[in-house]
């Protein structure tokens with residue numbers, strides 16, 4: 001069976017994941033690769049409904065951290081089986097905007113749920129399906145805040161429950177990402193996301209290129 005490549009993008013809000021994932025996809029497609037862009041939570045019809053419940057539903061104010069953990073992983077269990085496994089088996093290249101490291105960072109470190117229990121839930125959701133490579137875009141909190149401010153000024157306001165958390169929550173999330181990157185340096189590559197877009201893009205390509213099979217093999 002042919003095997004694709006599974007790359008995830010991680011980091012705090014406004015770190016530039018969505019920007020860089022599109023640039024990488026364009027680059028790979030131009031080289032002839034079959035690329036699939038996904039996001040979490042979401043990426044399937046069921047996952048997108050869960051995403052709405054998690055972020056924007058007017059009924060989500062009372063959501064507990066435990067319910068949040070399980071909903072993130074319900075969406076993940078669906079996308080893994082409905083999309084990721086079949087696409088990898090067909091030799092596609094998957095670029096996913098967030099995956100299980102987000103759960104460790106946000107629900108584990110941010111919401112301060114028991115890290116072993118968080119890991120068990122993730123393991124149940126993903127089974128053997130794990131990223132080959134994770135690109136962790138790091139930006140200081142003030143850069144993240146400034147980018148979100150300038151983006152919000154150009155868009156209509158849409159309430160997002162997760163963004164309503166306090167500053168300490170996001171500090172714990174950022175710390176969690178640092179721990180994740182330190183524990184798995186082979187898989188998780190630390191990238192300075194505060195650099196200009198073209199520099200970040202070039203850094204990402206230097207990391208990704210050696211892992212990309214030649215198109216003729218597909």
Ligand code: Z5A
Nearest residue numbers: 013014015016017018019040041072102103106147196197
């Ligand atoms: N979450 C969770 O808690 N647990 C989980 O398991 C999972 C997720 C999977 C998803 O939100 C939320 O779910 C997220 C974590 C939680 N919550 N929070 N808070 P989302 O999908 O709506 O958004 P996001 O993932 O947080 O990403 P984002 O805020 O959209 O940012 P981004 O994709 O990383 O950045 P961007 O859109 O590419 O860039 C932001 C702006 O900066 C934009 O105007 C760009 O033009 C600009 N930008 C980008 N790069 C640069 C550079 N290099 N220089 C200058 N300006 C730049």
